[in-house]
Every structure is written in structure tokens, then in C-alpha cells.
Amino acid sequence: MAQFAAPECLQAIATPGVTTDAALVVLQSLISRMEAMTDGPYWVEHDQSKNLLTYHDLLQRFINHEDAITFRQSEIASITFPLKLQSVTQVDSKTSPAVQLADVMIGATIEAANTLTGQRGGSLDAQRVLALYADHQLIHMLPSIDFEEQKRFRQGTQATQVIDYFAQNFHK
Template sequence: MQCYRIDESGYTGFDLLNADQPFQGAAAIAINDGDAERLIREHFPMLQASELKYRSLSRRPANHPRLLALLRDLLTEYQSVTYICDKRFLLVLMFCDYAVEPYYYERGYDFYADGQNYAMASLLTMTGPTLLGDPEFGEMLAAFQHAVKEKSHGALRAFVDAVRATKWLQFPEALGPIAQFAAPECQAAIAHPGVDTDAAMVVLQSLISRMEVMNDEPYRIEHDRSKNLARYNALLERLIGHRDEIELKHTKIASLKFPLKLTEVHQVDSKDSPAVQLADVMIGAAIEVALVMAGKRKDGIDPDALMSLYAEEQFIHLTPSLDFAEQREFRAGTEASRAIDYMAANIFGPLQEDGR
């Protein structure tokens, strides 16, 4: 049975506004420990550390050519997928999902049709500080994030006040439901116990949608036994356990069909798994390049050199785009509303503190 090793980076739980870690992602690669160990010895024969860690290796510019050579071998010879998301953009998307969409839904309007939610979120993300006021736009997002986490009357009231403190009349289609009406349907959505701002599910759905396409037969996943990945493990087990037959279309090229071909998930110690260590290298490099391209880091491997190694289907990203025509074509026929409702009702509820 094919086994994918996965690792994540940038996980900050509910806090998607963490300034030090603006991107979150994960990588999955179908490689066994024997091949992984061979490649590590081949590209880093003088390695003294007990575990290959991208962050440690990348600190030395002399290691960059070796890292690129290793990544070239991985991306050329093994099935893989890497996913990166802009967490601030994801938070704005969630704002549109819970603080905007319910208002339109109650009035019979399909807010998700042809990716209109992505268009609105992109426009908000890229023009919000200028259009709505800076720092008011950032304070509104922080208040939204806090309200989703706390779900108290006080937190919801503070969120409504934060929206009203912006120049919301500049974009009433997005902010009007809360600013003008304090829309009770939106507040109810934010207060729902199954709603949170944790990005783990978004990351997993993107990885799994690609792995499902890559595999005709059942496959399994192994990942590091870490605190951050405990959340991923619990979500994976829920996805595996769902046996109803249904297919949910997300975009022109991505859908999720249940039951999954994914049948097992196991936790391992990354020190004992060279394959998991290579997943760390893959996602570490992708996150570093995202930071460099966003102007948040000056050092690191060359972004152009790394991005040229990916085949189109090997790299998925969630970032804002003002090319609305392209987004409309890409998301034509999306079943986002149906997918969100189905997943909330049939697969996901609030997780316990231990991640279950």
C-alpha cells in the first residue's frame, strides 16, 4: 500500500494573524524510509545531526545548492503535493463565510456561486487597510478572530463595534450586514460551536483532494508525533471514518469524494523516519520561499530556482487574486455552500482539547 509521509509548518492554532508566521502549509510525499535515507546520505554525506531539519540546514547559504538538488530529486522522482496558504487571507475568507454569507443566504442569494466569496475576500485582503482604514481593518479582523474563539456576547458585541469603527460604507456589500444590521444570522454562525479559525482542515482537504487523484488504490499516511500534528491526526481520522458515498466539488480541478481511498493514519517519531524528515524539508523550503517572496525575509534559497522545480499539480496555494475573471472560471460550478454544510453536519464538530 502506498504510504505518504506528511509534515506541516506555520501552525498557530486559531490565531491566523500571527505576524511571525503569516503562512501555513503542509507537504506530502510518497517515499519509503530506505529511499529517503539514501537521498539524505547522498546530498548531505557530512550530516552530523541525528535528524535532517530544513530550518537548521537553510541557515547556512552553503547548503542551499544541496537543498535544491535534494528537492529536485524528490519532485522529479516521487509523487508529492505541497500546499501553502496566506493565513490573513484565509481569515478574511472565514470572515466572508460567517460574517457575510449567512445574511445573503437568508435572502435566497448564493454567495458562493462562481467563487464570489473568493473575489470579495481578495478585494478585502488587498485593499482593506486603504479602503476601510488602517489600523481599523486589522482591529476588525482581530475582533472577528476573537469572537469566533470566545463565542461570548461580549466578544460578539466587540466585533460588531469593530466593524462599525471602519469606513464600512466604502464596502457595504461585505461589511453592511454586521455594521448596519448586526445581522443575527451572522452572529449565530460565528457563535456556532463547530466554527473555528483553525486552518488545519483547509490544509488537509487540499492535500487529500490531490492525493485522492494520484491514487487508484487505498493508501495511508504517516506523520510526526508532534503537538501541532495532533490536530491534523484527529481530523484525518474523522475523514477516514466517514463512509457515506458523496462527492463535493470545490473548484474546476478539485473535489472530495467519500469514502476516501485513504484508509490509515499513523504517528511516528520523525527521528526514526527519514521519509518524514524529507516532508519537513519540502514544506520548510516552500514556507521560506513564501516569506522571501512576500518581503518578510531576505535570506533563504532562491525562490525562482525552487518554484521552477514544481510541476503544476505538485503545488497548491491559497492567496488573494484580483484576476476576478480567472477566479470565476476556476470556481465555476463550485459546491462550496453544499460542501461546508455537509462537512459541518456530518463530519466535523468541535474537537476536544486533546484534539479528538
């Protein structure tokens, strides 16, 4: 597979400090969705996670960022600073019924999605699980090869500006 890759891409991936970790994209998507779903300040409690701990300092920079600016990321997603998000706290799920419930809900949702996409068969009724959620409450990151649809979906976005702004304001 590597024989077909662009050498500059392979070189970038091999550069110390460069990561192919998609967690930042997922994190930005989640923040974008939570920001859209709330009218005022909110706080997040999350089960203890090594991955989330990796992004703790960056999350703090996002939360503390005071410049007023909005970026359109897609037809349905944008991110506006300052965030309404006030804090992210990691807790032991054994001491937090809310986090325990969230873990059960996300586990069931992941199983339902895996069942519907044929990745594996689950014992839950996938349709009944997903019916518990409104469409805007689900974030999926399924790749699409419908390039015309993707082009339309991302038309008018500010992807380049977001990357430049993040590099200027949030890079360590």
C-alpha cells in the same frame, strides 16, 4: 477594524465551539490534492503535531466514511468519498528518515515561496527549489482580489452541499 464588521459575524466568532482556524481548509486541500495524485490506497506519516492531533478524530471519520459521493470544490479540486487515504500516523521525525526529508523539503519550499512573494529574503535560490516540483504538486492559498477570476474559478462548485454534507456526516 471591528467597527466595520457585521455584528452577526462577530457574534458567530464569539460563539463557543466556533473557530476561525483555517487548518481545516488547508487539510481538505491537501487531502483533495493527495487523492488526485494517487491511483490506489495510501497512508500518511506526519511529524508529531499538536494541530494535526486536534483533527485526528475528524480525519478518522473522513477515512472511515463509506458513502460514495463526490463534491466539486473548484475548477481544479474535488473530494470523493470513500477516500483512498487509509490512515494518518504521527511519528517522531527523529526516527523517520522519510519524515525528516519531507520536513526539509517543505521548509525549503516555504522559504522559496516567502522569497518570491517578497515576505522575506532567503538564502536558497527560490527558482531552483520550486523547479523541483511539478505545478500540480504545489498548493497555495494566496488570496486573490480578482473577483471575476475567482467567480469563474468557483463556478459550478458545490460549496453549499459540501458544508451541509460535512455538518450532517462529520460533526461530532
